[in-house]
Amino acid sequence: MDRTERFYKIELLLRNRGQVSFEVLREELDVSPATLKRDLQYLRDRMDAPIVYDRGDNAYRFAQGGGGRNGAAHQLPGLWFSEAEIHALLTMHQLMAGLDDDGVLARHLSPMMDKLQAMLGADAGEARELMRRVKVVGTARRRAPSRYFELLGSALMRRQRVWLRYFKRSDRSESVREVSPQRLLHYRNTWYLDAWCHASDGLRRFALDAIREARPLDSRARPVALKDLESRLDAGYGIYGGGAKIRWATLIFQPDAAQWVAHEEWHPQQKSRWLPDGRYELQVPYSDPTEIAMDILRHGDNVRVVGDAALVRTIAERMARAAAQYV
Structure with missing residues (x-):
């Protein structure tokens, strides 16, 4: 050292x-x-x-009091961590490793982690043991090629535009885009890029695992204020949060399911209340029904949608088609 x-x-x-x-x-x-x-x-x-x-x-x-010449508690200049803080950082690193499919983040953070472990002295073994006792399990994970994550992360920090060849799953087509990266988003075990798309002249969200090819451009990225980014892409439900028209879904959960759902956050602006008979009412904003319909359907007959005729019809049709496959 x-x-x-x-x-x-x-x-x-x-x-x-x-x-x-x-x-x-x-x-x-x-x-x-x-x-x-x-x-x-x-x-x-x-x-x-x-x-x-x-x-x-x-x-x-x-010395008694641990003070220097000026009487203040002594501390080396620069970044300083206590032993408890070092343990917390090492644990955080292990949590991040659970999100890091290809080892991109771990590779860059590894030198710092080695130094933190070295600072613990004889307790380094304890730190390694602690890290092994934190485990993150992800299901239905879509792996994104590490070269694109690094490229896009670098372009985001450098405020560079990026050229993309992107695969659109809905119609199985490919398109070429020039985008200005605004934010990297990790959502439900998958990485996304929020960017200003210069082809469609608007904010768009791209799944990193659907990027077929990417390269940085010399031109400067178009700046977008964070509040505009959040109001445009985060207002609705989940990854389909964008959309001009926001609607509210009202869900009534049966008492058994309510014990779990009451402790979940479906949306930062959700509204909820307990009903007198032990059921639980949850209201969440959405603009596109795709993802909220999937989350409703996973609760089966323990939840009922009320008030929103279009969403009620969507759920009823999906459940009917699913039941028809088992006849």
Whole structure:
């Protein structure tokens, strides 16, 4: 490890253990006695670290109060994490790994994770054990080619336009688009790109796994305010949230299903209430019935749509066609 990493590790060891012997410090840092002496001297003289040697305990510790020359609690400049924060970051990394099919994010974050583990010293094994005890299971996952994720992420940060060859599943056709990336979205185990499409002159959402080819362009991306992006693409239900006309679906869940649904968020602006007989009423906005119909159908006879004639008809027709397959 480099000298900066050693400085942070020395501070972390002293803060977490209270006092540490010279030999333990040297073993933890894997350096020569001369190097460790120089590091301790540099921390005292240049970084104002209140490190003292306790002859009685034959160990190094922070002076009483842990203050520097100005009396304030000492802390190295730059990014600082406590042991608890490091554990939290390592756990978060494991959660992100569950969303990272092709290892794109993990590959770029790995050096930082190694440094965080190194800062934990003797507790690095505990950190690795903790990471193995966090598991993310995704179903019906659609894998997106990693080269497009990286390319689109880079274009988004650089504010570059991108040329796409895109496959449209609804009619099994391909089209060529020039887009200005605005946001990457991870939704239900799948990555999407929200972008301004210059061919259709509007905001569109593209599934990354449906992108057949992509390349960055030299031209500058068209800027779109985040509030405009959210109002246009997030107002309705799920991934089909876009649409000018927003309608509200009213769903009545039977008491058994209500115990689970009452703890779910179907939409950030949903409205809900318990009915006197133990049923649960949920109201959610939508513009396109495709996804909300799928979520309603998975509850079978435990839910009933009321008030919205068009949605009622859609659900009834879908259930009738499904039942007809088992006759």
